[in-house]
Amino acid sequence: MPPRVQFYHNAENPLALACEFAARAYGSGRKVALRTQDATAARQLDQMLWNFEQQAFVPHVMAGSPLAAETPVVIGHAEAPNEWPHAEILFNLADDVPPGHERFRMLIEIIGQSEEQKLPARARWMHYKQKDLPLQAFDAIRREAL
Template sequence: MTEVAFHFNAPDKLAYACRLLRKAAGMGSRVAVTAEADFLQRLDTALWTFSPLDFVPHATERQGQALLEASPVVLLGSVLDAPHQHVLLNLGESVPEGFERFERLIEVVSLDDADRLRARERWKHYAARGYAIERKDLVLKAA
C-alpha cells in the first residue's frame, strides 16, 4: 500500500518543492511530480534557478520518453505517464489519478487557506480508503 505523507505549512510551496527535490535527487530517489500546467512550468524554471550552486536534473513530458526514463525527477501533468512508480510529489489541487501505483506519495500544503482546504479533502480521500497518513508540520520542524 502506498505510504502517504502530508508536509504542512510550507511558506513557499515552490521553494520547498525545489529543496525537497534537490534532497531526493541527491539521495538517488526517483520522483514524479504532478501539478497544474502553470505550476509545473514555474517549477521547471525554478529547478534551474533556485540555487546558483545546485542543479536538480529533471525532465518534462514534452522532452520525450527516453529523457523521462533517465531523469531522477520528472514533471508530469498525469502520473499515468510516469516512467517509474517510486515517489510521487503532488503539488496540485486534487488527488492524482493513479497515485496508488507509487510506493510513496508526498503532498505539500502551503499556508494559503484555499490550498489548506483542498488538502483537507485529499486527506479525507486517502483516509477513507484506509491509507495511514504521516503528518509533517514544517513550522514545528523549523522551530
C-alpha cells in the same frame, strides 16, 4: 504495497519546498515525479529547479519528454494526463487526488498556508484515510510531525 502518504502543511512557498525535497531525493539516488496544479506552475517549478542551488544540478524534464524515462525528476501537472516513468516518490501540489497514486511507494502532499489550499487538502486526507493508507502530517516550517 500501498504508498505511504505524508502531508506537509503550512508551506510558505510550496514550489520552493518541492524543489528542496526533490533535490534532496535526487541527491540520495531516488526518482521523483512532481505534479503541479497547472502548466504555468509546472513551468515555474522547472525554472526554480534550474536556479535552486548555485552549486547543485537537479536533472529534470517535463512529463511527456522523450528523456523522461531516463531523467530522475519529472514535472507534470493536473491539466494533462501524465504517464509517470517512475513509481518511487510523487510530490503532489495540485488540489486533487493524483490519478495512479497507488503505484508509487510514497506520496507527499505539499500544502500552502491559504484556506484555498487547505480545504482540498482536507478532502485528500479523508480520501487517503478511507483507503487505509498510512498517513503522516508535518508542519512544513518547523519540519516536525503534527
